[in-house]
Amino acid sequence: MLTALLERRQELFPWVPVLFGIGIGVYFALPAEPGPVALTAILALATLCGLGFLRAPFLWRPVFAVVFLMTLGVGWAQIRTLTVAAPVLEYRAFGPLEGRVRIVDRSGSGAPRVTLDEVWMADLRREETPRRVRISLVSPYQGDVPEPGQRIAVTANMSGPAAPAEPGGFNFQRQAWFKGIGAVGYTRDPSVLLAPAQGWSVIVGRIRARLSAGIQARVAGDNGAFAAAILTGDRSAMSPDTVEALRDANMAHLLAISGLHMGLLTGFIFAALRYGMALIPPAALRIPAKKWAAFLALLAAAFYLALSGGIVATQRAFIMVLVMLVAIMLDRRALTLRAVALAAMIVLILRPESLTEPGFQMSFAATTALVVVFGLLRDLPETAWRPPAWTRPVLAVFLSSLVAGLATAPFAAAHFNQVAQYGLLANVLSVPLVGTIVIPAAVLGGVLAPFGLEAPALWVMELGIRWVLGVAHFVAGLEGSTWPVVSPPQTVLPLVALGMLWLMLWPNRARVAAVAPLCAGLILWSQASRPDVLITESGALVGVMTEAGRVLSKERSEQFAARSWLENDGDAAVQAGAHSRDGFAHFRGGSRIIVGGVVITQLHGRGWQDVLPGACADGLVIAARVIEDAPQTCNLLDQRSLRRTGALAITVQDGKVQVTSAKDRSGDRPWTR
Structure with missing residues (x-):
């Protein structure tokens, strides 16, 4: 089999970015950042395997090539991480901010948003100042939106990029790290123009x-x-x-x-x-x-x-x-x-982090599938049936949409939950x-x-x-135009991608083996389960899974987290609808719900001090504030402890409570520190 593959080695080049990408994926899946010694060892192994590929006997070259590309992917991704490193704001700040407008776009709420570089922030030394800051202009009195190239000043509320809304959720911290964004925030005040736009970007803008x-x-x-x-x-x-x-x-x-x-x-x-x-x-x-x-x-x-x-x-x-x-x-x-x-x-060399983005995954899945399918049709024997010439444009359009839709469907469903x-x-x-x-x-x-x-x-x-x-x-x-889909476990997309690539790229009949990873991924997806309880990092919102779907403790608070939880559940409800579901008992000073025999009380509003002792005696207590005088035996999650752990996911089974934190799932990486 190896000899047969080597005879067709010209057809194996498409596996080069696949193996390089596997190495990049391994790097991003690591629970902790490799240290300088580990990085040196990885690059040394890649170098040795590269030399081995050039000098080893012919039959051993594929082995050296595979190890070379995968280790190179790991090392190259870490080098990229180190080269884009920039300061990240470590606390909430309110004050003056200056910078040059680099990008103008819109936030998810539709508000104008600017990304600034050449940033100056009060009370920060140059080496502590983020390289870029992204600010939403939410004031209804905001005048004209700044143009790229202008230097402006605003008074803004700022903080570091937000941690995931739940363990294993969308990692905005990592995305912001590779974009050089070290702080995000908003302003309700008009911006002040300090200097007009200059340079080529001004002309294009x-x-x-x-x-x-x-x-x-x-x-x-x-x-x-x-x-x-x-x-x-x-x-x-x-x-x-x-x-x-x-x-x-x-x-x-x-x-x-x-x-x-x-x-x-x-x-x-x-x-x-x-x-x-x-x-x-x-x-x-x-x-x-x-x-x-x-x-x-x-x-x-x-x-x-x-x-x-x-x-x-x-x-x-x-x-x-x-x-x-x-x-x-x-x-x-x-x-x-x-x-x-x-x-x-080329894309992976320039931006290794693109591998984790839906745009990269979907565009190359569609393009690869289209090239493979139309290549097979082009190579059909002359004796094969061919449609009439006048129908071919219509059939080509239909087939293109069908192939691209099937190729991108798993990635679209996993990332967008529908x-x-x-x-x-x-x-x-x-x-x-x-x-x-x-x-x-x-x-x-x-x-x-x-x-x-x-x-x-x-x-x-x-x-x-x-x-x-x-x-x-x-x-x-x-009716039924969209079908909500639960988020898959993190192993599903790699399995599905590997199966699809094997099916499309392997040069002989062994491509039938692609059925194994594809089926494994789909089976794991069908068995996906969601946490019984989700808690935001601020402690202001709690979501509990019930037979009717997840019920939320608040109708408006933490809207991004609420939307993210419901989408990941495969739930089409909005936050207000999820809040109205049966589950939480609301009273003066808090809300209470029972999950698998465990009593959970969220403290909020006036009178929470009176509720605290009884809540501590009943079970788990969640508070969107720092509580100094709680009983020593109280099982308390307040803002101090939640800031250390990030958002929490709790699963209750047979009376046993398993807690997973966003910090543990995100690992010890540069963008999480």
């Missing part, structure tokens, strides 16, 4: 802002906001209802400038230029039209990257397009597994129009705009967008 405003001035409502989103990345004008409809119809990917938009834009420009040159005989005979079209399409992709703000998803899409267009210029086939693998390797039941229908009805009408009309409108002739192109673009948004609202309104 102003072009982006003017293009977005110009589109919305000519195309009204959500249609114009959608056009601005897909062309400039500015989603600030999208209404919440439309965004929710796109999400429920599994069409939210149309809002993010990702591989789909980059591919459609560059593909249209490449085809238009190539066929346009072919219509000019002197040019077609004297210049390599295909290569020049690829080069000019690459320039358009680079401009699109700069115009969109250069977010991580767009950078990843640009790298994929770059690899494919360069392959065309080098007379290589563009859409191959080797090209996809090369793009994945499955769009009619997502395939929505994408089949909408994506073809984005590629054949919306994007081409937008490009044509951009070409004609300097001459004042863009109106017909924008009218055609608006017709396509109306259809797309109409499909989103129609599908989202169907």
